[in-house]
Amino acid sequence: MRSDYAKDPTLLPRVFELYEHAWPGMTARAAAVRDWGMRWEVSTPFVHCEGERVISHAGVLEISLVAAGRPMLVGGIHAVVTHPDHRMRGLSRVLMEEALAWCDARYETVLLTGEPVLYERYGFRSWPEHRFAGNRRGSGGSGLRLLDRRSAADGELLLRLLDARAPVSRRLGIVRDRAIFLFDTALWPLHYAEALDAVVAYSVKDGTLRLFDVVAERTPSLDQVLALVPEPFGRVEVYFAPDLVGAEDLTPEPHPLGLDDHLMIRGPWPIDGPAMLPVPARC
Secondary structure, X not given: OEOOOOOOOOHHHHHHHHHHHHOOOHHHHHHHHHOOOOOHHHOEEEEEEEXXXXXXXXXXXXXXXXXXXXXXXXXXXXXXXXOHHHOOOOHHHHHHHHHHHHHHOOOOOEEEEEOHHHHHHHOOEXXXXXXXXXXXXXXXXOOEEXXXXXXXXXXXXHHHHHHXXXXXXXXXXXXXXXXXXXXXXXXXXXXXXXXXXEEEEEEEEOOEEEEEEEEEOOOOOHHHHHOOOOOOOOEEEEOOOHHHOOOOOOEEEEOOOOOOOEEXXXXXXXXXXXXXXXXXXXX
């Protein structure tokens, strides 16, 4: 049945007790960014309970996208889980059907990231994603500062940029994504580029820079971002379509992020051509 965190203040810790069986450490991860404004209560929960214990859950988030150059409001199914002692009873199926009926009354399109074999039965189809790669050489720049998660000022800075952010791509980008971004990046290093007034999510490993997101009111170019990175690299992989960062020369590469992280679509989808839902925007 559909529930409401606002009407039942005991529900959230009971839901997270269930989460811990499937995703250990999830409670600590959410707590790590709660002071920075992450509120799980933006999710609409569908739950089965046994007494006071939550034994099955499916959540719905509202996601504001830019897709094929136009605004698009979609539903996002997330955290579909049943307690190990209560599986094989059809509880998740009932909750998925209820959650999707609720979504269908509000959104033309519903997204989730998951394993295709589990969700094709609900009318979802897998949509192939691409990262974008090419040779770029780092210049040993400076100008990135690691955000301090203990700092209220850094939290306010990040929230300001998230609330005002431009989409990182007009082919497929996300706006007003405070809750999803904060949770997905809870354990990531995030860097602030003062010269660009931008927060950059990236990593460098084995000579490859992987750029996952840029949060800014005006999206800077890829070259502007790379010029600030201190680590050496000779290859760049961008995990979103590079149409707004001036890097259309990068080569699209088919790239499923993992067996259980396929982007799946239910309903109309306007995008034609290679793109990727940014990693910190996946519910």
